[in-house]
Amino acid sequence: MANSFYDIAGQLAQLKQQGLYRSRRLVDSPQGVLLKVDGKQVINFCSNDYLGLANHPEVVARFKQAADQYGVGSGSAHLICGHSSAHHALEEELAEFTGRHRALLFSTGYMANLGLISALVGRSDTVLEDRLNHASLLDGGLLSRAQFQRYRHLEDNDLQEKLAACTGKALIVSDGVFSMDGDLADMPRLAELAKQYQAGLLVDDAHGLGVLGKSGGGIVEHYDLSTDDVPILMGTLGKAFGTFGAFVAGSDDLIEWLIQKARSYVFTTAMPSAIAEATRVSLRLLQTEVWRREKLQHLISRFKAGAQQQGLQLMDSVTAIQPILIGDSQRAVDMSAALLAQGFWVSAIRPPTVPVGTARLRVTFSAEHEYHQVDALLDALGKVIA
Structure with a gap:
């Protein structure tokens, strides 16, 4: 007789239906702006390595x-x-x-x-x-x-x-x-x-x-x-x-x-x-290395200005964390997947990490990012969110 305590398949299926299922991707490179993820090189916009020191020589x-x-x-x-x-x-x-x-x-x-x-x-x-x-x-x-x-x-x-x-x-x-x-x-x-x-x-x-x-x-x-x-x-x-x-x-x-x-x-x-x-x-x-903080602020300002021009719904942040409010969990997941297909890794953050109805794309910046990478991300976001 099966032990019903371990019967959680239905709950897992429900998480998938709600757009709340979490999964892991395999990273096969040092942490940095360019990552090899699931065998593909992407530009990383979801790390907390804000100053780019994780792989500093x-x-x-x-x-x-x-x-x-x-x-x-x-x-x-x-x-x-x-x-x-x-x-x-x-x-x-x-x-x-x-x-x-x-x-x-x-x-x-x-x-x-x-x-x-x-x-x-x-x-x-x-x-x-x-x-x-x-x-x-x-x-x-x-x-x-x-x-x-x-x-x-x-x-x-x-x-x-x-x-x-x-x-x-x-x-x-x-x-x-x-x-x-x-x-x-x-x-x-x-x-x-x-x-x-x-x-x-x-x-x-x-x-x-x-x-x-x-x-x-x-x-x-x-x-x-x-x-x-x-x-x-x-x-x-x-x-x-x-x-x-x-x-x-x-x-x-x-x-x-x-x-x-x-x-x-x-x-x-x-x-x-x-x-x-x-x-x-x-x-x-x-x-x-004060330049790392200075460059980070320039990158943030460039992104915020570009996002405003595109009408993206940013949240009230002056930090390296720049969330784009989406609302629906599944839509946020789909947008994240579409960005990844274009070579940009941006996490979809969903409940219970954030309140219901406030799913978002959490864009984070590193001092190691280049300005052209920020511009390319903005172009990709324009295509995905349009």
């Missing part, structure tokens, strides 16, 4: 050297035998980069957010999150067992009403750059409300660090805020840094508390030391 060379020095696996969690001098040096350099006392490495951004939120609040506390926060932030809030509330996207009045009704400790949690819309959190207002109501403030700046700010300091530098304004900063290393992993930066006490209490730090194998060494190189390049 200096980053790759240091990774190879460090693999010879440290091997591949780290062997254990940081608190056992997995914390190397490479990890420690990177943490110190990330702390200096962000202007914080200390930083703590996590193996992924998802794990950083789960561990961070759960370590800071519990059953008698409240977590207040923007409705469009990344899934890792939402899951971190839910798993913390604190009272979990979501405020309307970028609606500080709604947040203020909820803060006023809180009892016990409250933690405000927000993306810095919202990953599917590309818009920015109003960090000055969030900082003001956190101080007014004696709440904690955590910003996940995964898509802002390296991209925003004169020196790549992200959303905090963009708004010229202090560490007192935004005490808890989470950043990822797999986007503008071009490598892998994540970190939390803050006060000495915060980092020590996380070392003691963040379960996703305590009970997880440390990232390979070679990754940490490669990231130290990408951090230096991120800070010194």
Whole structure:
């Protein structure tokens, strides 16, 4: 007798009918603007490698050297035998980069957010999150067992009403750059409300660090805020840094508390030391090669101007994330496939990643893109969307 628990074929078929089925494509080349995908070369407009550092020769060379020095696996969690001098040096350099006392490495951004939120609040506390926060932030809030509330996207009045009704400790949690819309959190207002109501403030700046700010300091530098304004900063290393992993930066006490209490730090194998060494190189390049941010902004401006001329429905974003609102999920999938057939890889983003009825083509830019590639993408979009 078949076990009905595993009978999910019907549910999979339903996802396909709704245009919500997800599938993977095979990449057979290093990450970059030109990718070999399923045996075909395409121009990549869906990567988060915003500064083009994922395959930078200096980053790759240091990774190879460090693999010879440290091997591949780290062997254990940081608190056992997995914390190397490479990890420690990177943490110190990330702390200096962000202007914080200390930083703590996590193996992924998802794990950083789960561990961070759960370590800071519990059953008698409240977590207040923007409705469009990344899934890792939402899951971190839910798993913390604190009272979990979501405020309307970028609606500080709604947040203020909820803060006023809180009892016990409250933690405000927000993306810095919202990953599917590309818009920015109003960090000055969030900082003001956190101080007014004696709440904690955590910003996940995964898509802002390296991209925003004169020196790549992200959303905090963009708004010229202090560490007192935004005490808890989470950043990822797999986007503008071009490598892998994540970190939390803050006060000495915060980092020590996380070392003691963040379960996703305590009970997880440390990232390979070679990754940490490669990231130290990408951090230096991120800070010194200012032209990467400057070129990225020029590319974004060129695309936005061309999209406006074509009447494309862009969302309110000044970042490397430039979503084109389509609405219907299947239509977004079909457009993505049509672009791929023309040699352009642009992801179709659908529910539950975004709200129902807001499926979009998520165009992302890298400093490695060339202006003629942006123009070619605009031409292709004109044919597909017409």
